[in-house]
Structures are given as structure tokens and as C-alpha cells.
Amino acid sequence: MKLSSKALLALAISSITATAYAEPVSQDFVPTTLAGTSAQSEAKGFIEDFSLGGTTRNWYSHESKYRGGTFEYKKHGQTLTDRNRTNWVQGTIINASSGFTQGTVGVKTELAVYNALVLDRSKRDIKGGSNRTLADSDGDAVGQWSKLGLANVQFRVSNTTLTAGRQNFSSGIVDTIGNRALPSSFEGVSFNSEEFSNLSFQGGVFDRVSPRSEQSLSKFRSEYGNGAETDKVSTLGLNYQPLKSLKVSVFGANVKDFWNQYYFGATHELGDAQQLALTTGFNYYKTVDEGKKEMGEIDNDTFSLSLGLAHQAHSLTFSYQQVNGNEYFDYLHETNGIYLANSLTSDFNGPNEKSFQVAYAINMAEYGVPGLKFNIYSARGWDIDGTHYTGNNGRAKFAYDGIQKQDGEKHQEYGIGGSYAIQSGPLKATTVRATYVEHRGSEFQSDGSIKEFRLVTTVPFNIL
Structure with a gap:
């Protein structure tokens, strides 16, 4: 990592931080x-805590390429x-979830059925579907389909849960990742342990992914590669809050025959939003x-540093x-495994790329x-x-083919959006969001x- 850019940003943060005269967010150390309490000791029972509910999402997107860009389809x-x-x-x-059984070891099951109904089935409109609309080999939309999105059993002792x-x-x-009509999910075994007040551990081993717009399970692929697959992803990490104002995450992952990837993330809060609040975020990835x-x-070493004023x-x-x-x-396709600040419609993740973003938001x-x-x-x-x-390691098909042409490339992206969440009544928590994005690349x-x-x-x- 080049320290010069980081050092300049750190100096900028230091100078602005000095102006935040109100500090209701405690900077005290949090002992571990x-x-x-034990979550399992409060278990209500397998049937007694049963729930049945879900969500329905209407997802519409219209894209237009320009500067000579086109989509392809077959007819x-x-x-x-x-x-x-x-x-x-x-x-x-539709999600059906039991409660945990009582006793030293609690047992719970979760089952969720995912259903997609395609409202625009025009072959010309969907252009083969990509990861938005499921299409068959001829490019025709699969008008309606369902699958098991979640199907697992969970075991809990104290505040530690194992999910298979x-x-x-x-x-x-x-x-x-949940930015389509339906989210992705993973097949495997994981655990989450919260036995300490400010320190938790997570880990998992997964061999398949259930994609957002596909019926079947798939092997893992990379987001920017060219087709290579792997059937084992192992990850382990922790979340730690050393200060009341500071949260830290550290994770590592082995993607078999692809890479080892390591992640560090930190968020620090300072000040009072009624006067001036500062939120500093840092994310770093090492991939070999x-x-x-x-x-x-x-x-590859990649980082982002953000400063938010409220x-x-x-x-x-x-x-x-x-x-x-x-x-x-x-990063892995069909995951949201990119916590970088400038991951937008474009991920701003080209070789040796530098990027800068300015964002404004208002809460009405x-x-x-x-x-x-x-x-x-x-x-x-x-x-x-x-x-x-x-x-390319002699595997041009699976490497980042064509990347050598990128010499001094640049791009820009603009976006505007609005959202509304209903606050009460039978449709409480219903959200409507509209966004418009324009991206222009060299x-x-x-x-x-x-x-x-x-x-x-x-x-x-x-429902229940």
C-alpha cells in the first residue's frame, strides 16, 4: 500500500476532527x-416461538447503453x-422459522421458499436475463419459478449457534447480497459465537451458492474472472468493540485454488449530529x-477511507x-463481499485505480x-x-483477459435516489426506493x- 495518500487523508481528518466541540459519543474503553445473559436460557420452545412471514419485492430496472455500447440477444x-x-x-x-428448543442444547429449523414472477417476458427487453431475469438457453424468460432459498438446522449452546x-x-x-428481486444464500456450515460482551467470532465453510436469479445451486466463481469455479470457501473472523465509539472487524478466507483474502474494517464515531458528528470508516483487503x-x-492491496460529516x-x-x-x-460472485466505500454501480476496482467520491444525504x-x-x-x-x-499463469481463459489494454483509463459515475418507508398502519415498514445512475467510462x-x-x-x- 502507498502510504502517501493515506497520510494526506489522515491529516485532513485530524484537522476537521479538532472542530467537533460536542462529544456525547463516549470514547471510553470497553472491557471484555x-x-x-445466555440466549439459550431464554429459549421459548420449538413450537412456542414459531413464526411465519416474509417479504414481496417488485423490482424494476431500465438500462440504456450509449457511446456505441449495446446489449445482445438472439431471435x-x-x-x-x-x-x-x-x-x-x-x-x-415465505419464511417459516421455529424457535429454539429448551435445554442446554437448543435446536431450531428455518425454511424459506423463494418465488419469482417475471412481469416483463419480452426476449428483446430482458436481453438474455443476466443476473436479473432467469432465462432459458434460447434467451426466453422463465415466467415463474421457485426454489428453497433457506433450509437449515441450528444448534445453540449459551450464546453460540451452529448452522448447517x-x-x-x-x-x-x-x-x-440482496440487490435484486431475490437474495443469494450459501450452502454449508457456519457458526456465530457471542460469549463476550464486546467480542464475537464468526466462521463458515461453504461449497455452493444459491444465486439471486437462478433456481439451482452453483459453484463459486469470482466477480471479475472468466469462468473458473471452486467448490470450497472457508472463512473465519471476529467483530470487536474496543471503545464505545469504535468498532473493528477482522476476517480471513481461503477460496480453494483461487486466493487467500484478508479483510480489516473499522468505524469510529465522534461528536453530536445535532451540532457536528464525524464518522470515519476504513476498509482494507489483502488478496494473494x-x-x-x-x-x-x-x-493485491486495496483500501478505502471515508469521512462523514453529519x-x-x-x-x-x-x-x-x-x-x-x-x-x-x-471478490466472490453472488456475494456482497466488497465493503469498499466506492463500491457503487461500478466497483472502482480496476488495476492500480484511484477513486474519489462525494456524497450528500438528507433525512426528512x-x-x-x-x-x-x-x-x-x-x-x-x-x-x-x-x-x-x-x-495469467498459462490459463488465459480463467485470467483477467484483456486487462492489459487498460492504460490510463478513467471513468465517472453520478447517482441520485430517494426512498420512503411507511411508518404505521397495515403496510408499516414497506419501502419504496427510486434511483437513477449514470456511468461513463473511457x-x-x-x-x-x-x-x-x-x-x-x-x-x-x-402470517403467524
Whole structure:
């Protein structure tokens, strides 16, 4: 990692921090003690704590490529092109969850059925579906389909839970992603231990992923690779709160024959939002090749540093991000395992890329409209340089093919959004969010030039 950029940002943070004269967020040290209560001792019973509910989400997206970019689709055996793509899907989750049985070892089961109903089935509109609409080999939409999104059994002793089966998991490297009509999930075994007051441990071994827009389980792939698969992902880490104002996460993961990846994240809060509050976030990833090196040779250090200023309803955030490596900063496909500040429509993760983002948000609750929020941002990336990439390891099909063309590439992204959460009544917690994003890339920048409008409505419901 190049320390010069980090040092400059640290100086900027130090100078602004001195102006925060109100400090109601305690900076006190938090001692590590055993948890005061046992979650298992409060178990209500397998049937007694049973719940049945879920969510339904209406997910609409319209994309337009420009500067010569097009989408492809097949019709009557011919490959046709068009600059627009539309996807419209209704995704519904019905989740049945028991309570934990009573006793020293509690047992619980969770079952969730995922269903997708495609509202726009035009082959020309969906353009093969990608990871938005499930399509068959001819490019026709699968109009309605279902699958088991979650199916697991959980065992709990005190405050430690072991989960086996299809499940959600959340960490800086392996994380369920839910930005489509339906979320992803993972098949494997994991644990979560919260035996201490301010220190928890997490880990898991997974062999399959249930993708957002597919019916079957799949092996893991990388987000930016070219097809290589692996059937074992192991991860272990901890979350720690040494100060009342400071939270830290440390995780490592072995992706068999791909890479070893290590993550460190920290968030610090200072001040009072009614006057001036500061939130500093730092995220760092180290990735090195492993085993058979199916993704080629990798030695990558990537970090982001963000500074957020908040005053009453308003917040302003500045984020700097840098990739140090001759390949993309990569992560697992169908996961949200990228906690970098400038991961937007573009991940701003090109080889040796530097990027900067300015974002503004307003919470209208301060003006008498709780649940209504707006945001706007602008991000730029520059100095993308893949000309020194040599890590194909003789496996050009599986490496980052074409990255060598990226010589001084740059791009920019703008976005604006608004959301509203209903505060009361039968539709309480229903959210509606609309976003518009425009991304413009230079000739060989990987994301191209595209505009997208999304409208997403999510309605939670309880049956029992």
C-alpha cells in the first residue's frame, strides 16, 4: 500500500476532527467480559416461538447503453443488438422459522421458499436475463419459478449457534447480497459465537451458492474472472468493540485454488449530529493467489477511507479508494463481499485505480416527514493501469483477459435516489426506493457507458 495518500487523508481528518466541540459519543474503553445473559436460557420452545412471514419485492430496472455500447440477444437464430434492457420481476419470500428448543442444547429449523414472477417476458427487453431475469438457453424468460432459498438446522449452546444447510451469512468477505428481486444464500456450515460482551467470532465453510436469479445451486466463481469455479470457501473472523465509539472487524478466507483474502474494517464515531458528528470508516483487503492459481498470480492491496460529516438532517461524505495491484480487486460472485466505500454501480476496482467520491444525504424526518430520505453522489476513478499484468499463469481463459489494454483509463459515475418507508398502519415498514445512475467510462474501462433507472418496492408481511 502507498502510504502517501493515506497520510494526506489522515491529516485532513485530524484537522476537521479538532472542530467537533460536542462529544456525547463516549470514547471510553470497553472491557471484555463474559456476556451477562445466555440466549439459550431464554429459549421459548420449538413450537412456542414459531413464526411465519416474509417479504414481496417488485423490482424494476431500465438500462440504456450509449457511446456505441449495446446489449445482445438472439431471435430466430440471429444475434441482434439493442442499446436498451428492461427487467421487471416480482420476488416473494415465505419464511417459516421455529424457535429454539429448551435445554442446554437448543435446536431450531428455518425454511424459506423463494418465488419469482417475471412481469416483463419480452426476449428483446430482458436481453438474455443476466443476473436479473432467469432465462432459458434460447434467451426466453422463465415466467415463474421457485426454489428453497433457506433450509437449515441450528444448534445453540449459551450464546453460540451452529448452522448447517442453506443459510444467510454476513462478513466482509462472504456476505449475502440482496440487490435484486431475490437474495443469494450459501450452502454449508457456519457458526456465530457471542460469549463476550464486546467480542464475537464468526466462521463458515461453504461449497455452493444459491444465486439471486437462478433456481439451482452453483459453484463459486469470482466477480471479475472468466469462468473458473471452486467448490470450497472457508472463512473465519471476529467483530470487536474496543471503545464505545469504535468498532473493528477482522476476517480471513481461503477460496480453494483461487486466493487467500484478508479483510480489516473499522468505524469510529465522534461528536453530536445535532451540532457536528464525524464518522470515519476504513476498509482494507489483502488478496494473494492460492493452490492451483486458477485466477492466475495475484498480489493485491486495496483500501478505502471515508469521512462523514453529519449535522441534523444533513450528511456529507468524502471517500478515497485505491487499488495496489496489476489485476482487479476481485471478490466472490453472488456475494456482497466488497465493503469498499466506492463500491457503487461500478466497483472502482480496476488495476492500480484511484477513486474519489462525494456524497450528500438528507433525512426528512428532521422536517416532519419521517421515513423520507434523499441522496446524491458523484464518483471519479483514474490511473487505471493493467499494462503490467502478467498473471495469467498459462490459463488465459480463467485470467483477467484483456486487462492489459487498460492504460490510463478513467471513468465517472453520478447517482441520485430517494426512498420512503411507511411508518404505521397495515403496510408499516414497506419501502419504496427510486434511483437513477449514470456511468461513463473511457474506451477500455470495463464498465462502459450506461444509464440505469430502478424502482424497487419491498413489502414485509407476517402470517403467524
